[in-house]
Amino acid sequence: MKGTIGGKVQKFYNETPFPDYELERFENKEQLRILAYPFAETLDRSIPKDASIIDVGTGTGQLSAFLSLKRKNVWGIDFSDSSLKKANALKEKLKLDTLTLKKVNILNDNEIEKLPKFDYVLCMGVLHHTGNPKKAFRNILKLLKPNGKIAIGLYNKYGRIPLKIRIFLAKTIFRNNQKVKDYFIRLQIGEIKDKERARGWWNDQYEHPHESTHTIGEVLDWFKKYNVKYLQTVPNTKFSNGTDLECYGLFNKERKPTIVHRAYNQLKWIYTTHKEGGYWITMGERK
Numbered sequence: 001m002k003g004t005i006g007g008k009v010q011k012f013y014n015e016t017p018f019p020d021y022e023l024e025r026f027e028n029k030e031q032l033r034i035l036a037y038p039f040a041e042t043l044d045r046s047i048p049k050d051a052s053i054i055d056v057g058t059g060t061g062q063l064s065a066f067l068s069l070k071r072k073n074v075w076g077i078d079f080s081d082s083s084l085k086k087a088n089a090l091k092e093k094l095k096l097d098t099l100t101l102k103k104v105n106i107l108n109d110n111e112i113e114k115l116p117k118f119d120y121v122l123c124m125g126v127l128h129h130t131g132n133p134k135k136a137f138r139n140i141l142k143l144l145k146p147n148g149k150i151a152i153g154l155y156n157k158y159g160r161i162p163l164k165i166r167i168f169l170a171k172t173i174f175r176n177n178q179k180v181k182d183y184f185i186r187l188q189i190g191e192i193k194d195k196e197r198a199r200g201w202w203n204d205q206y207e208h209p210h211e212s213t214h215t216i217g218e219v220l221d222w223f224k225k226y227n228v229k230y231l232q233t234v235p236n237t238k239f240s241n242g243t244d245l246e247c248y249g250l251f252n253k254e255r256k257p258t259i260v261h262r263a264y265n266q267l268k269w270i271y272t273t274h275k276e277g278g279y280w281i282t283m284g285e286r287k
């Protein structure tokens with residue numbers, strides 16, 4: 001893989017695992033629960049306790065570890081050894097017996113074929129770093145049982161424009177200015193007390209060797225091509241705040257957005273998702 005996009009991305013995540021955290025923050029399972037970010041809690045509440053889950057591109061494993069607390073079969077896969085090492089350290093420390101971690105390259109058909117099938121496939125912030133998101137999407141669908149549900153988080157083509165401007169500013173006018181760096185990263189993660197996490201985020205957002213951006217229409221085309229029923233997106237057009245989303249939950253069946261809705265929402269996301277770097281999640285169900 002040396003010299004390829006995959007090789008560069010793998011090297012990058014071996015040097016700077018993501019989302020990363022100071023392992024000492026998690027002394028017990030309760031702390032994993034308390035420190036879970038709100039979206040992880042909403043996911044946890046929206047997925048049945050008896051469902052099997054695979055978190056594709058789990059990175060340092062915080063999400064898969066958290067979801068495994070209440071479940072019997074949760075997997076986290078990734079192709080970065082350093083990230084998996086950290087995820088394994090967390091698993092060992094907290095004795096997360098229902099969490100399975102495995103090294104898998106999602107563009108490798110043979111490695112994918114060997115894995116079992118799951119009720120839920122989660123793939124957050126991964127496909128846009130693969131160099132071939134459509135193939136990677138097709139591959140991870142193979143991990144889904146019939147009627148199983150999938151959530152994919154991607155950078156939006158329009159929503160990411162402000163972050164691209166921040167990257168440009170950070171690398172030109174404000175070169176090496178730590179205060180500006182801290183300000184930009186605080187926009188995204190709120191606080192920078194956990195230095196490992198702040199460093200992980202900075203590298204992931206501002207120093208990445210490869211990312212692509214996507215539109216809702218493109219994801220709908222993938223869904224159509226590979227027989228996936230559209231369910232819902234986050235951000236969701238129905239709500240103005242996260243509390244409403246928590247109550248409403250995820251994986252609800254909604255009407256597929258028309259071209260007008262898509263154009264309106266994506267333009268709106270330039271402003272409303274600029275702090276998250278234009279990140280959005282689409283959910284579907286395998287037919």
Ligand SMILES: C[S@@+](CC[C@H](N)C(=O)[O-])C[C@H]1O[C@@H](n2cnc3c(N)ncnc32)[C@H](O)[C@@H]1O
Pocket residue numbers: 006009010013018019056057058059060077078079080083104105106107123124125126129130204
């Ligand atoms: C931005 S991180 C996301 C981590 C985690 N899903 C999250 O949301 O915090 C992207 C992850 O995808 C993994 N990844 C990228 N390309 C991959 C591939 N082809 N196969 C497996 N993992 C891959 C990277 O190693 C990295 O851990």
